[in-house]
Amino acid sequence: MKIKFNYFWGLLGVLGFLGYIFENQIYYVFFAFFLLFLVPIFNKIGKKEENEHSHLDHEESENYKVYNISIWFGSAALMISGLIMMATKTMSDLLAVIILLGITAYMANFFTYVGMDKKAQDERLRKIGTFATTYSWYITLVFISFLVITMYWAQNIHNPIELLGVTIFVMTSTMLIANTILSRKGDID
Amino acid sequence: MKTRIKEYRARHNLTQAQLAGKVGVRRETIVFLEKGKYNPSLKLAHDIAKVLKGKIDDIFIFDDETD
Numbered sequence: 126m127k128i129k130f131n132y133f134w135g136l137l138g139v140l141g142f143l144g145y146i147f148e149n150q151i152y153y154v155f156f157a158f159f160l161l162f163l164v165p166i167f168n169k170i171g172k173k174e175e176n177e178h179s180h181l182d183h184e185e186s187e188n189y190k191v192y193n194i195s196i197w198f199g200s201a202a203l204m205i206s207g208l209i210m211m212a213t214k215t216m217s218d219l220l221a222v223i224i225l226l227g228i229t230a231y232m233a234n235f236f237t238y239v240g241m242d243k244k245a246q247d248e249r250l251r252k253i254g255t256f257a258t259t260y261s262w263y264i265t266l267v268f269i270s271f272l273v274i275t276m277y278w279a280q281n282i283h284n285p286i287e288l289l290g291v292t293i294f295v296m297t298s299t300m301l302i303a304n305t306i307l308s309r310k311g312d313i314d
Numbered sequence: 315m316k317t318r319i320k321e322y323r324a325r326h327n328l329t330q331a332q333l334a335g336k337v338g339v340r341r342e343t344i345v346f347l348e349k350g351k352y353n354p355s356l357k358l359a360h361d362i363a364k365v366l367k368g369k370i371d372d373i374f375i376f377d378d379e380t381d
Contacts, residue, residue, distance in 0.1 A: 248355055249343040311351035 136229075192234040196301075199234075202227030203297045210290025224293075239304070249312070256313045257303035265296045316375045320348050322366040337361040 206224045210216070239254025240247045269292060276282055307313060323333055330348075334341045337358060346352035347362075354362070354374070363370045 246338070247340045247343055248358055249339065249346065249352055311346035311349070312353060314353065 137226075192237045195230045195234045196238045199227045199230030200297050200301045202230070203293050207290040207292075207294030207297065210286050211294065214284040214287045216286055250308075252313055253307040254304060257300055257307055260303045261296055261300035264299045265292065268295050315350050315353060316377065317347055317350055318368075318373050318375070319344065319362065319366070322368055322373060326366060328365075333362070333365060336365045 202223050206220055206227060209220060236242045238250075239258060240250025240252075241254065269288075272283075272288070272291065319333070323330070328336075330344045331341045334344045338361070339358065343352065347354060359370050359374055363373050366373060
């Protein structure tokens with residue numbers, strides 16, 4: 126049985142352990158994510174033991190599923206944080222930790238998710254990912270620009286935390302939706 | 315676009331996953347190619363034709379009226 130060490134999971138585990146040392150409950154969130162990210166690894170190992178002759182492509186496909194799960198976790202964390210920021214118009218320690226976890230999950234796996242990872246390049250994923258990212262950036266830019274203009278004209282200046290929440294929510298949700306739709310469709314045309 | 319990848323694959327006794335591994339893409343890409351839902355790059359079309367020992371024109375059929 127061979128387990129590859131992943132620095133991202135390792136970091137989460139260490140941070141979770143720090144929570145025990147410092148007796149700070151916020152750090153336990155890291156440990157919870159560490160345990161959640163272990164689930165796909167153990168599933169993969171279990172499947173390997175069932176079928177010793179499993180093909181390398183199957184392993185790559187399973188790896189991609191792990192990256193996919195990670196991106197969905199990251200997106201969920203960022204979108205929920207964005208919604209809370211929009212609703213409460215304030216930040217808190219817990220919210221900062223959730224955003225940190227979300228963006229860490231995103232940063233660790235984003236380029237694999239959009240097919241731009243050097244080790245596992247897939248031209249269809251890259252094509253779809255590039256298109257989805259462009260759409261996301263474009264919609265966010267247009268949305269934020271109109272929001273700023275209407276805010277000024279209506280003399281209804283919003284809280285910066287609320288605006289950052291809107292930006293995080295729109296950017297993450299549009300990327301996820303566009304990539305999911307195009308992945309199911311097969312191509313950008 | 316239509317493809318004859320499935321037919322050629324059967325001739326060479328290759329699974330979708332094996333073909334995907336040989337040309338460096340994910341199995342899903344081969345699935346969408348076989349369904350005619352994905353337009354491949356020239357390089358991918360060339361690689362597939364090379365693995366399946368056929369001509370690009372024979373494997374990938376572009377219908378001028380629809381595409």
